[in-house]
Amino acid sequence: MNITTAAIITDCADDNARARQQLRFSSLFGIQPTFLGVGREAPDIEAAGNLIDQLDALTNLPKSRSDKNLESVILVNVAPRGDAVKKKWDNGTPFCYFRINGTLVVSTYAGRSLGLAKARGLVSDVQLMDIPTVMKAAVEWGELTQEQATHVSQTQFRSYEFLPLAAYWLTSGRDVPATTAPVETFDNSNGMVWCIDAFGNAKTTLRASDIDFEEGKTVTLADGQSAVCVRRLADVPKNTSALVIGSSGKDGDRFIELVVQWSDDGFHKSDSAASRHGLGVGSNVLA
Structure with missing residues (x-):
């Protein structure tokens, strides 16, 4: 894929985290992503609206530009936390991905980040990735050593260690292990x-x-x-x-x-x- 534009939407947005995420992405893809940090109040709702805006910014381009078969990547990392999440997933909510009109979206799965995209009919199901399973495949591909794979599986900074790697492999044609899962919905009757x-x-x-x-x-x-x-x-x-x-x-x-x-x-x-x-x-x- 010819990746020419990219964005990161995340709640890990302090200066240190921002620099590391941007450098890791640039090291893998050779381009600088647009970076958008969301706040602490309802970050998944903030991410959901910004995802729609960024998808809009990548579409409805002039014919001379849209004919070039260019590809984009959007990374979304806004993970719900707490005991309920840990009971369901040992090291936090898993990541998932879907594609829409030449854009690969790789996102945290749980929460409301993808809810507005589903409400608009842009996505209904996603491909859900289990990090240890993907890391096992990466070792088999020869992409990572077992030591590297274990580190990524256990890291607390998954949006830095795993998320850009998954996007890189997906855009490189790797058969990244995943299972189909439905996108969660939320009550929007009163609007937020x-x-x-x-x-x-x-x-x-x-x-x-x-x-x-x-x-x-x-x-x-x-x-x-x-x-x-x-x-x-x-x-x-x-x-x-x-x-x-x-x-x-x-x-x-x-x-x-x-x-x-x-x-x-x-x-x-x-x-x-x-x-x-x-x-x-x-x-x-x-x-």
């Missing part, structure tokens, strides 16, 4: 915030069809206040909360954003949608 942008606007997991979007319609929010449906941000009345068709999403199906239009004296964070409605990543949107 997956990103607060630089202006305090809230990108949500909702789409127009989820709220029966109609220009001028009033919708009750989780905090008991209301917002009016307005298709374009530019048309929202000053100092008004509105639900608009946002820029994030994929193809013609964009996420709903909760916004507050600037008043005459300009933008103030104290009067943003996030501040006015008490929102953060993971907050419910609708009542």
